[in-house]
Amino acid sequence: MIGIVSYGTYIPKYRVCTEDIAAAWKKNPSEIIGALGVKEKTVPGVDEDAVTIALEAALQSLSYFQGKPSEIGALFVGSESHPYAVNPSSTIIGEFLGIGTAYLASDLEFACKAGTAGIQMVAGLLAAKHIAYGLAIGADTAQSRPHDALEYSSAAAGSAFLLGSSNILASLLSYTSYSSDTPDFWRRDGIRYPSHAGRFTGEPAYFAHVMGAAIKLFQKTKLRPEDFDYCVFHMPNGKFPREVAKRLGFSEKQLAPSLTVDRIGNPYSASSMMGMSAVLDVIKPNKKICMVSYGSGAGSDAFFWKTTQKLETVQKKRKQHKGMVCQQIENKTYIDYFGYLKQTHKL
Amino acid sequence: MNITVAGIGMTKFGELWAASPRWLASEAVHRAIEDSGMEKKSIQGLFVANMLSGMLGMQGHLGALFAEELGLSGVPAYTVEGACASGGLAIHAGMMSILSGQYDTVLVLGVEKMTDHKPELVSSALMGAGSNEERLTGATFPGLYAMLARSHMEKYGTTEKQLAAVSVKNHFHASFNPLAQFTHPITIDTVLKSSCVADPLKLLDCSPVTDGAAAVILTKKVMRASSGVQIIASQIATDTLGLSGRKSLTELAATKIAAKKAFQQAGVEINDIDCAEVHDCFTIAEILAIEDIGFGNKGEVGPRMEKGVYTLGTAARVVVNSSGGLKGCGHPIGATGVKQIVEITNQLRGACGKRQVKNAKCGLAHNVGGTGATAVVHILKK
Numbered sequence: 001m002i003g004i005v006s007y008g009t010y011i012p013k014y015r016v017c018t019e020d021i022a023a024a025w026k027k028n029p030s031e032i033i034g035a036l037g038v039k040e041k042t043v044p045g046v047d048e049d050a051v052t053i054a055l056e057a058a059l060q061s062l063s064y065f066q067g068k069p070s071e072i073g074a075l076f077v078g079s080e081s082h083p084y085a086v087n088p089s090s091t092i093i094g095e096f097l098g099i100g101t102a103y104l105a106s107d108l109e110f111a112c113k114a115g116t117a118g119i120q121m122v123a124g125l126l127a128a129k130h131i132a133y134g135l136a137i138g139a140d141t142a143q144s145r146p147h148d149a150l151e152y153s154s155a156a157a158g159s160a161f162l163l164g165s166s167n168i169l170a171s172l173l174s175y176t177s178y179s180s181d182t183p184d185f186w187r188r189d190g191i192r193y194p195s196h197a198g199r200f201t202g203e204p205a206y207f208a209h210v211m212g213a214a215i216k217l218f219q220k221t222k223l224r225p226e227d228f229d230y231c232v233f234h235m236p237n238g239k240f241p242r243e244v245a246k247r248l249g250f251s252e253k254q255l256a257p258s259l260t261v262d263r264i265g266n267p268y269s270a271s272s273m274m275g276m277s278a279v280l281d282v283i284k285p286n287k288k289i290c291m292v293s294y295g296s297g298a299g300s301d302a303f304f305w306k307t308t309q310k311l312e313t314v315q316k317k318r319k320q321h322k323g324m325v326c327q328q329i330e331n332k333t334y335i336d337y338f339g340y341l342k343q344t345h346k347l
Numbered sequence: 348m349n350i351t352v353a354g355i356g357m358t359k360f361g362e363l364w365a366a367s368p369r370w371l372a373s374e375a376v377h378r379a380i381e382d383s384g385m386e387k388k389s390i391q392g393l394f395v396a397n398m399l400s401g402m403l404g405m406q407g408h409l410g411a412l413f414a415e416e417l418g419l420s421g422v423p424a425y426t427v428e429g430a431c432a433s434g435g436l437a438i439h440a441g442m443m444s445i446l447s448g449q450y451d452t453v454l455v456l457g458v459e460k461m462t463d464h465k466p467e468l469v470s471s472a473l474m475g476a477g478s479n480e481e482r483l484t485g486a487t488f489p490g491l492y493a494m495l496a497r498s499h500m501e502k503y504g505t506t507e508k509q510l511a512a513v514s515v516k517n518h519f520h521a522s523f524n525p526l527a528q529f530t531h532p533i534t535i536d537t538v539l540k541s542s543c544v545a546d547p548l549k550l551l552d553c554s555p556v557t558d559g560a561a562a563v564i565l566t567k568k569v570m571r572a573s574s575g576v577q578i579i580a581s582q583i584a585t586d587t588l589g590l591s592g593r594k595s596l597t598e599l600a601a602t603k604i605a606a607k608k609a610f611q612q613a614g615v616e617i618n619d620i621d622c623a624e625v626h627d628c629f630t631i632a633e634i635l636a637i638e639d640i641g642f643g644n645k646g647e648v649g650p651r652m653e654k655g656v657y658t659l660g661t662a663a664r665v666v667v668n669s670s671g672g673l674k675g676c677g678h679p680i681g682a683t684g685v686k687q688i689v690e691i692t693n694q695l696r697g698a699c700g701k702r703q704v705k706n707a708k709c710g711l712a713h714n715v716g717g718t719g720a721t722a723v724v725h726i727l728k729k
Contacts, residue, residue, distance in 0.1 A: 031542055198466050204364040 002126045003168030004305070005133065006314060008060030008160045009277045010053050011264060011328040014043040016340040018152050024337045025147055036152055037238015041265025043335060044141045044156040046343045050079040051089045054139035055096050057158035057270075060323055061135070062097060064314045065162055069097050072162070073131025074104040074122055078114025078138045078269045082107055085189065093137070104131075111185060112234055113295025114138060115159065115269040120301055122163045123172055133164040138269035145193035146346060153237050155265030159273035169311040170280060170289070174221045174304040178212035185296030201296065206236065210244050210292050213300035217290065221304050225249035228304075229287040232275040234294035235261035241275075250290075257282055263329050269295075276305075278325040281318060285309045348612070350442050352576045352727070353452065353564040354383025355689040360559035360677030361528040368400065368460040369416045371560035375682075376417050376456060379562035390564070391450035393417070393424040396437035396457040397681035402472040403464045413456060423450075430476030431628060433457065434561070434684020435714030435723030439581045441565050451567055457685030458560040469556055473680075476717040478589030489553055489629065491590055491718050493545035496631035498596035500547065503646030505634065507547050511538035512652040513630035514551050514674050520659055521671025523702035528557055528677030552630040557677030561685035563692075576692045580613035580726040582606075588720045599719030602639035606713070609724040610641075617641045620665050620726075621707040622694045624687035626715035627672040636713050637667060640724070659702060666704045669694060684714035684723060695729040 017040045019029035033039055044053065054077050062069060075097075077090045090105035104125070108114040115138020122134030139158030144150035163172070184205035187194035197205075210233060218224060225231070231250045233241040238261050245255045258275035267274060272293040279289060289305040318324045322331070341347040356378025358371050366374075380387055393414050401407040410424030427437040434457035441453040461469055474482050481491065499505045515535055521527035533551060541550040565578070584604035587593055594600070610617065617640075625640065627633035637648045637657065642665050655661035659669060670676045670690040673683060691710035693699050712725040 028542070195465075199362060200364060200462065203362070 001168060001171050002123050002163060002165055003171040004161050005164040005168055006061045006064040006162040007277050007280060008057045008062070009274060009323070009325050009328060010056035010060065010158045011325070012042045012044045012048055012053065012156050013331050013333050014045060014343060015040045015332045015334050016043050016337060017334065020337045021152055032152055037262055038153045038265050039262055041153060041155040042157055042267065043340050043343050048141065048156065049083045050081045050139045050141050051083055051092050053141065053156060053158035054079070054089060054137045054160065055093050057139060057160040058093055058097055058135060058137055061160040061162045064317050066167065067133065070100045072099050072103055072133045072135055074125050074134035075099065076106050076108050076118030076121055076136050078108040078110065078118045078136070079140050080109055080111055080114065080187070080268055081141045081143060082109070110299060111295035111297050112236070112268045112271055113293040113299055113301055115273050116293035116301040119161055119163065119303070120175055120177065123175065126163060126165055133162060136161050136163065138273045140268035140270055142266060142268040143187070143193050146341070148193070150194070150196065153266045155267045157264060157267035157270045157274055159270045159277050161273065167310060168308060169314050170305040170307045172303060173306055174217060176213050176216040176220055176302045177299060178209050178216060179299035180209070182209070182298035184298055205296060205298050206240050206294050207244055207247070209298050209300040210234065210294050211248060213302035214248055214290065214292050217302040217304060223304070227288065228254060228290045230257060230279050230283060230289045231255050232258040232272055232279055232289060232291040234272045234292065235259065235275060236266050238262050260325060260329065274325065280307070280311065281315060281324045281326065283307060285311050348446060349577045349579055350445055350565050350567060352578065352688065352692045353385060353566040353568070354379040355563055355692050356382055357526060357561035357686055357689050358559050359526050360557050360679060362462045363558040364462065366558060368458055371460065371558065372413050372416060372456055372458045375458070375560035375562040376454065379454070379564050383564045385452070385564065387418060389452045390419060390422060390454045392441070392444050392453040393419055393422055394437040394441045394453060394455045395424065395426045396433035396455065396685060397426060397459060398428055398430055398433050399459060399461065399472050399680060402475060403468060404460065429721045430716035431626065431680050432684060432714045432716030432721040432723050433681040434686065435712065435725065436583065436684070436721070438563065438684060438688055438725060439583055439723060442578060442581050445565060445567050453565050455563045455565060455685055456560065457682035459679035459681040460558050461556045461679060462558050466556065480591060481589050488718070489545040489548055492629040492631055493548045494590060495596055495635065495718065496547050496629070499631060499634065502597050503649070505646070505649040507539060508535055509649030509653055510547070510552055510630040510634070511535045513627060513633045514538045516652065516658045517627060517668050517672040517675040520669050520702055521675025523700065524671050524676060527671040527675055528555055529671070529675050548629055548631070554628045554673035554678040557679040559677060559679035559682045561682045561689050563685055563688050576695045576727055576729055578725055578727050580609040580724070582608040582612060583721065583723050584608070586720050588717060590718055597645070598639050599635050599715065599722060601719050601722035602636060602713065602715065605722045605724040606640040609726050613726040615709060615726060618664060619709045620711050621709055622666050622669055622691060622704040623711040623713065624670060624672065624690050625667055625713040627668060627674050628678060628715070630674070632715065633667065633672065640711065640713060642667070659704065669699065669702045669704055684712070687712035687714060688725065688727070691727050695727060
């Protein structure tokens with residue numbers, strides 16, 4: 001059986017409120033909060049980037065791992081804000097984790113679903129018995145142009161899933177993917193901020209792909225939405241995951257524990273993995289979870305997870321170390337809009 | 348000058364992400380040909396109404412493009428551009444070609460594909476309909492119509508609630524139109540609470556960005572009874588391109604002139620009109636249109652709008668924008684003027700289902716380019 005052995009999360013402590021961003025642009029904050037469902041978002045510290053964030057998440061995941069870092073045979077880092085265009089984030093992180101040199105390292109990019117692409121790649125290597133453990137990380141310091149609609153939601157965070165074949169806290173029972181050439185959001189090489197196609201990012205992009213992958217998963221597993229205890233979706237804003245859950249037939253109760261977007265925004269590659277981590281933090285063993293990511297361009301990865309008894313051990317440690325997603329969300333320092341511009345190097 | 352509307356067809360209007368301009372055109376024309384019962388080979392001329400293809404899609408030469416796409420290669424084909432009045436102008440041009448004796452039967456196609464392009468590019472391209480001075484100041488059409496709305500409010504006491512009533516009416520009508528972009532009714536409160544776009548105009552005072560196509564086959568041949576709707580007047584008037592040259596900001600002079608000439612040409616009175624499709628690109632535009640055509644006195648239309656005087660079911664006389672208008676049905680620029688003819692024809696045929704105006708015998712279509720630099724008025728009868 002393949003599954004999650006451990007997981008780690010990192011949420012930068014800085015927050016900027018939607019109303020402060022709105023005020024800077026003379027917008028009505030309640031209108032924007034109502035439309036996007038994001039009250040505040042995380043901001044990276046001035047010395048934080050996707051690598052440091054990914055490393056923090058990975059270090060936390062290894063702190064609950066009983067094996068040695070050198071047993072990790074693959075490390076994939078998914079991000080759309082890798083600090084280097086050429087020079088892998090994965091090897092920097094591998095070096096700091098002390099994995100050694102006998103591992104496959106690779107940086108992944110698929111907009112907001114590069115992290116979950118890493119999960120599927122690790123799962124494949126585990127199934128083929130090429131490796132004993134593999135680490136898949138989604139981390140971003142999400143870019144957005146000042147005054148763009150994205151500015152209200154683009155956030156920073158990271159989540160790391162250590163996968164293996166034994167001592168697993170959540171079994172990976174099935175997974176699917178749904179991909180197509182749908183250019184709804186893009187950033188060309190050398191260009192600082194992403195572009196997006198406005199409302200096109202909704203129906204033909206997010207909804208078509210998330211639903212496509214989810215329906216494939218239902219067909220493959222012969223499960224219906226009501227057979228799952230929880231669901232997790234990529235969270236570009238507060239509306240989309242709620243809407244897609246409703247369309248697929250999930251209840252608000254199934255979705256609620258995963259909704260981190262309201263308080264941290266959209267940390268791109270980390271979004272759905274952060275939602276999944278938030279769910280793992282609070283649920284009991286033997287619970288079924290449907291998780292679906294979304295990456296612009298476009299594609300979705302859907303997963304069927306089932307928690308085991310081992311989850312409680314990791315939950316206790318995360319709580320003790322104040323490492324739970326909800327605890328990290330509450331550990332915050334507010335900055336104003338100018339502080340946000342400075343810390344994201346826009347000023 | 349009677350010209351028969353031999354066939355009509357249109358696509359669903361809306362955000363049609365999967366539809367190309369070619370598909371939109373084929374779909375609308377296929378339906379029009381099927382509706383006419385004519386053979387494609389009867390079509391002797393093609394008039395394509397479009398505004399934005401050259402600016403947004405870098406594709407000009409639409410006459411030949413759509414002639415090829417529609418299997419009409421060899422047929423004379425023209426592109427007609429007159430901003431948002433392109434459709435009305437193309438209908439007029441098609442009619443003139445028949446009246447000149449050049450053709451017996453022509454196809455008028457209005458088509459626009461807007462949602463493939465970023466909103467800021469669409470706004471910028473639409474300003475191609477404005478004056479250079481307006482562009483240089485950074486004005487956009489919501490801003491220009493907001494000035495017209497403010498002027499009307501100051502002179503006649505028109506209220507934001509009265510403007511909102513236009514949007515509520517048109518969404519109500521669109522809720523009965525399966526081809527409309529918005530099929531959900533809205534309330535005055537929803538309009539008033541929507542985001543401010545250009546004070547006093549809110550988001551729901553503005554027509555949307557829309558994809559869609561509409562097609563009309565015009566002929567001088569005698570058609571079967573069910574298709575026997577005729578266009579009995581077609582008039583165009585122009586005004587200054589920019590608002591700064593206008594004598595008044597509380598009327599569109601081009602509408603007044605075109606309407607007056609159309610009524611004279613048709614030999615009918617204002618009270619003969621049962622249904623009208625008017626150009627409500629913004630809510631204030633519908634109030635201006637109703638006043639300038641003559642369906643209501645200056646300054647009285649706002650209060651009448653709130654009372655449902657132009658609404659299906661409660662109308663005192665004429666029902667305005669039974670299709671949902673530009674606000675509810677959508678506004679694919681080049682297609683709008685052609686769609687108006689489609690809607691009026693359907694009304695006069697008694698084929699509008701739940702949005703049917705009872706005993707409709709005479710209808711009017713009013714299409715505007717820019718802030719009234721072009722106005723086209725057609726009158727149709729059964």
